[in-house]
Structure formats: C-alpha cells, structure tokens
Amino acid sequence: MALHCYCTRPSRCHLVIIVRCNPAVRSCKRIMRLFSAKSLIALTTLTLLLGSATGEGDAGSTGKPPEATVLTLLHTNDLHGSIIYPGEPRGIATLARRIRKEMPHVLLLDSGDIIHGTPAEKLLEGRPVIAAMNAAGYDAAAAGNHEFDWGQRIARNAIAAAAFPILSANVVDAASGEPWGGLQPFIVQEAGGVRIAIFGLTTHRTPEIQWPRTIEGIDFRDAIEAARVLVPRLREFERADVVVALTHLGVETDRELAASVPGIDVILSGHSHTRLEQQVWVGKTLIAQTGSAAGHLGRIDLLIRRDDKDSGVIAINGQGGRWWGRDGVSAPLGREYPTQPLIALTASEEDDPAVSAAYHPFVERVQRHLDEELTSALEPLPADGVEHEEIALGQLQADAVRAFTNADIGLSALYSLNPSGLSPGPVRVSDVYELFGGYTRQHLVVVRAPGARITEMLDAANDGVVRLHLSGAQVRDDVLHIGDAPLDANQRYTVASAAHIIQEHLLGKEGVAVMSDNPEAAAIRDATIAYLRGHPPLENVVRPQLTSVAVP
Ligand SMILES: [Zn+2]
Incomplete structure (x- = not known):
C-alpha cells in the first residue's frame, strides 16, 4: 500500500497511522477537518500508544537520542x-x-x-x-x-x-x-x-x-x-x-x-x-x-x-x-x-x-560478425593530416552511401572518420566500427535538394578546406556535374548521407525535403561494410572530384 502523509512536517505528524489505514484520506489537513480538537487529542494519544509509524531510526517520544x-x-x-x-x-x-x-x-x-x-x-x-x-x-x-x-x-x-x-x-x-x-x-x-x-x-x-x-x-x-x-x-x-x-x-x-x-x-x-x-x-x-x-x-x-x-x-x-x-x-x-x-x-x-x-x-553473438574479413588494404589509408585535399577514404564512404541508397549523390564528411584511418592488412567489420567512432545520428538519411542548395553547401563547407566528399558528382572544366550533366540549380537531386552530416549541411534549407530517415535503418557504417564486402584490395588512390569547387 502506498503510504503518504501530506502535511508539511510529516516527521512530526501523529496522524500518519490514520493515513496508512485509510489511503482514501489524502491529507492530514483533510483529516484535521474531519475531527474536532477534542477528538484530535484522543487520536494523538491513540497514535502514541500504538507507537511511531516511521520505523527504525525514529526515536519518537521515547526520549532515546536520535538514531x-x-x-x-x-x-x-x-x-x-x-x-x-x-x-x-x-x-x-x-x-x-x-x-x-x-x-x-x-x-x-x-x-x-x-x-x-x-x-x-x-x-x-x-x-x-x-x-x-x-x-x-x-x-x-x-x-x-x-x-x-x-x-x-x-x-x-x-x-x-x-x-x-x-x-x-x-x-x-x-x-x-x-x-x-x-x-x-x-x-x-x-x-x-x-x-x-x-x-x-x-x-x-x-x-x-x-x-x-x-x-x-x-x-x-x-x-x-x-x-x-x-x-x-x-x-x-x-x-x-x-x-x-x-x-x-x-x-x-x-x-x-x-x-x-x-x-x-x-x-x-x-x-x-x-x-x-x-x-x-x-x-x-x-x-x-x-x-x-x-x-x-x-x-x-x-x-x-x-x-x-x-x-x-x-x-x-x-x-x-x-x-x-x-x-x-x-x-x-x-x-x-x-x-x-x-x-x-x-x-x-x-x-x-x-x-x-x-x-x-x-x-x-556479435563477435562472428565483427570478425568477418571484408577485404584488405594494400597500404595505409589515412584520415588524419589531410585537410585541404580529397582522400581515398572520404571518397570510399561517399561511394558506399550512394551504392547503398541509389541516391544521385553520396555525401561524406572527413570529420566523421577516426583519424587513424585504415591500416594495411585485412579489413574486418570491427575495423569499420573503429573507422566510424560515433553512434549518434549515423543512420542514413536521403533528402531531395535543389541543385542550388548543393552548390551552396559545398561552397560553405569546403571553403578552402575539403570537409565534404561527393560521389556521383565531379567538377569538370570548373563546372560541377551530377552524373554526366552539369548541375542544374533548379533541378532536385537525391542526396544521401549520415543523419548528422545532412543535419549540419542541408536539413531545413529552402526546398530540401526528407525522403527517408528511419533511425533504425542502416547506418553509414553498414553501407560501408556492404560496399567493402568482396571489394578488390584497397589502395590509397584519390580521384579528384571536387578540388576546383573547394579551391577555386
Ligand atoms: Zn549525454
């Protein structure tokens, strides 16, 4: 039974037994209205006779020092x-x-x-x-x-x-x-x-x-x-x-x-x-x-x-x-x-x-999955000390996201990678878990965005420093192409990436609509695992795609 005394000094309240006996009576104040002063005296005496209700440690009126x-x-x-x-x-x-x-x-x-x-x-x-x-x-x-x-x-x-x-x-x-x-x-x-x-x-x-x-x-x-x-x-x-x-x-x-x-x-x-x-x-x-x-x-x-x-x-x-x-x-x-x-x-x-x-x-239960060997790396694939330039791992992430989602553009961010990158040798699922250290807002989100927003995003994010990588896009003759055609500022393109990257660079911008964003769906890590499974051995080779956008 829930025991409550609702008066302001419950430790002094001699009515607590009544409250315990009758939980329907919600407060000592209410009880006090129910009894005359005379009956209250009798009630208090009864309470003392029955003993303290507050249990061990309550010296009550016995005169013992407080425990x-x-x-x-x-x-x-x-x-x-x-x-x-x-x-x-x-x-x-x-x-x-x-x-x-x-x-x-x-x-x-x-x-x-x-x-x-x-x-x-x-x-x-x-x-x-x-x-x-x-x-x-x-x-x-x-x-x-x-x-x-x-x-x-x-x-x-x-x-x-x-x-x-x-x-x-x-x-x-x-x-x-x-x-x-x-x-x-x-x-x-x-x-x-x-x-x-x-x-x-x-x-x-x-x-x-x-x-x-x-x-x-x-x-x-x-x-x-x-x-x-x-x-x-x-x-x-x-x-x-x-x-x-x-x-x-x-x-x-x-x-x-x-x-x-x-x-x-x-x-x-x-x-x-x-x-x-x-x-x-x-x-x-x-x-x-x-x-x-x-x-x-x-x-x-x-x-x-x-x-x-x-x-x-x-x-x-x-x-x-x-x-x-x-x-x-x-x-x-x-x-x-x-x-x-x-x-x-x-x-x-x-x-x-x-x-x-x-x-x-x-x-x-998960160890077998984590131990799965996906492919191998022939040489180190760094993710540290590589600001100002595109890197193989950034491109790989973006390619993996695009392949997984079939979006027009796969988007990845250098700052979401563990700086230690990938070491030479076997690449296991556990290595991909290490590569993406985070677990928050990693699920894949697909948005539809006007071409103008994509250009703005790249100009803002890659202002002299390559932070974002794209897959499905390439700068040719200083013109950003999506697929084979030059980007059209008014056309809408599907863009996929980890939720935190979309949130930072595209969500809430004019004309950007979320197409899919289930937090229980695959994460950027899962897309990378799927992409690397059976992939030819990895080399640290970069295909410049954005450099002239980033550093005009
Ligand atoms: Zn916290």
Missing part, C-alpha cells in the same frame, strides 16, 4: 555500454557487492547515457549493458540524451528491459504531458527508517543534438524548472528525508540547478564526462561525477537523522574536507571510509560472475 542511518551511494555515469568490456573487466558489480556486504544501506545509481558506445550495444539495441546492469543490481538510473539515438522503439525497449527504474522528470509525452515511454520522474526508497527520494533529469538540449525523428512527440522540458516544481513535492508530500538528483545535464548546469533549487542533498551528475576528483559543493548541495565509460565508481556516504523533531542529512563523508576516520573525525559504525570521492576501476578487478554471465553471451 542515525548511514547511507552509501555508489554511482556511475555515461557508461556508454562499458559496464563490462571484452577483455577489460571493470569490476563495478564486484566492488558494489563488496561494499554492500560492508555497509548497511547501499544504492547503486547511474546518471545516464547507457545504451550507446560499443559495437555490441549498437548491434543488439542496448540489451547487453542493460542485462549487465540488471545483474549488477543497479537501483535506478537517469535517462541520457543518447538513450534516444536509435529511435523511440529501442529507447522504450531498453527502459522496459531494465529491472531498475529509469528516471527523468522533464522528458514527457508532448501530447499528454505524462512521463514518456516508461520513464519515471522519481522513486522513493526506504532504508534504515529514512526515506530517500531519487529523481532524474535529462538535458533539455537533447533536441539540439538528435535527429528530429528520433524524438518526435517527446517534450524535453527545462530541467531546472522541472526540479523547482518537484523537489518541494518530494520533501513535503513524499516525506523525503534525503533528496538525490540523477542528472544528465553536465556539471555547469548542475551548478545552476544546485544554486536555483534548494532542497537537493546530492546531485549525481552526468553528460559532461567530468571526473570530479574533489567534492564540489554549491551551498548545501554536493555535486559528484565520475568521468565516463566506467573509469571510476563514485562513492558518497551520508549520515542521516530522522526523529520526531527533524530529519535529514547530518553529514556527508568529506564535507568541509573532513573525511570520516581521519584527523580525529569519528567514523560512524566503526568502519573505514574512503578519503576521496572516486574509486578507480582497473582491469585487474575481476568481473562479477553474474554480470559476466549476463553480458558475454551478447558479445559472443
């Missing part, structure tokens, strides 16, 4: 699929299990960008990392912007597959205003008689960094405004003694959040990949972030009091530079505590067997 609860928060952020990685154990779950044995109340939390960043995550729609987090015993996570990379079906499935709640208080269905896709704004956990509210926030800048279709119908509301409404509710209506924010906003926005919204004890931050080696305080709010990709596990120990007079955080380990158990600072429960906020995760730490068992079958 305190030690709560340990373990946290990660921006895992990007790396909770475990083939051959590189991270040991998050091993450490968490060890600390759970040592400490009375432990929560394992994550601040978002989970299902993105490794070939296995891409190929299996984020299922491996979610399975590993389930096995690791995560208690909650925030939704990051990258959860939306591969479209809404995959994001919904990831949320549903998680055995822990995925939180965001500012991502809502645009039509209904309700939490989107199985997200929850917050949860309340009880530990040692204290109530811990945990809420999530997702960067409201997500629409600026996603392809529009992936987030169609989703409203990313202002995160700070959402917190301003929610936090007082958590304190008052949800009777939270501790409020923890899992934020995927970046540290700078977190500072703003802490300064603008009182009542948040701890902000477990994400998105900016910042490794906060020292505690950061803004007023009474502690901000912590661990970097990214499971390099570190964060740990925060809080001492929380809840009695009939007051409730809340008494102290946090390291607060004011005073670390428990050091320099004469007494350590609660007689235990040892860390003297810094981050625990380095190293390859020497064994993986937790349950996490390995959950994760590795996924990796084995």
